Amino acid sequence: MSTINPHQALIYLMVTMSAVDRRMGDRELSWIGAIVQRFPVFRGFDPERLVYIAQEAGELLSSDEGLRTLLALVKEALPHHLRETAYAVAVEIAASDLQLPKEEIRLLQIIRDTLNLDKLSCAAIERSAIARYAVL
Template sequence: MKTLSHHDALVYVMVTMSAVDRTMTDQELARIGRLCRFLPVFDGFDDERLVAVSRECGALLAGAEGLDIVLEVIREALPPRLFDTAYALAVEIAAADLSVRDEEIRLLQLLRDRLGLDKLTCAAIERSAIARFRA
C-alpha cells in the first residue's frame, strides 16, 4: 500500500466519517469539498484528486477490517501536529447534517483513541462545533 500524504489522510478522515452511518449525505459531501478548498491545511492539495482519494478510502473501508486499516493508515500518514485537525474535520463532517448518530460518535471515540488525543481537547473541538452549527 502506498503512503498517503497528509492531505489524503485528512480526506480519508472526512470520507470515513461521512460513510460510517452507511449514508453519505449531500450536505456531508459538499462540506468535504468546501473544506478542501477553504482550509489552509489543504494548501497545495489538487481538488481534482478529491474523487479519486475518496474512492480509494471507500475501497479500503469495504475490505476486511476496513475501518481498522483506514484508522491506522490515517495515523501513520499524519504528523502528530495534525491529529487534532483530523479530529476537528471528523466532527465537522459529523455535524454537517445537524444530526450526530451513534455510529458517528463511536467513530469519533475510535479516532480519538487511535490518535492519542486527550478528552479535554476533543471536548473543546466538539463544543466549538455545537456553537458553529447552532440555529
C-alpha cells in the same frame, strides 16, 4: 499496507465519517469539498484529486479489516501537530448534517483513541462545532 500523505489521511477520515452511518448525504459530501477548498491545511492540494481519494477511501473501507487498516494509515501519515486538525475535520463532517447518530459518536471516539488525543482537547473541538452549527 501502502502509505498515504497527510492530505489523503484527512480526506480518508472525512469520507469515513460521512459513510459510518451508511448514508453519505449530499450535505456531508459537499462539506468535504468545502473543507478542502477553505481550510489552510489543504493549501497546495489539487482539488481535482478529491474524488479519486474519496473513492480510494471507500474501496479501503469495503475491504476486510478496512476501518482498522484505514485508521492505521491515517495515524502513520499524520504528523503529530495535525492530529487535532484531523479530529476537527471529522467533527465538521459529523456536525454538518445537524445530526449525530450513535455510529458517528462511536467513530469519533475511535479516532480520538487511535490518534492518542486527550479528551479535553476533543471536547473543545466538539463544543466549537456545536456553537458553529447552532440554529434559532
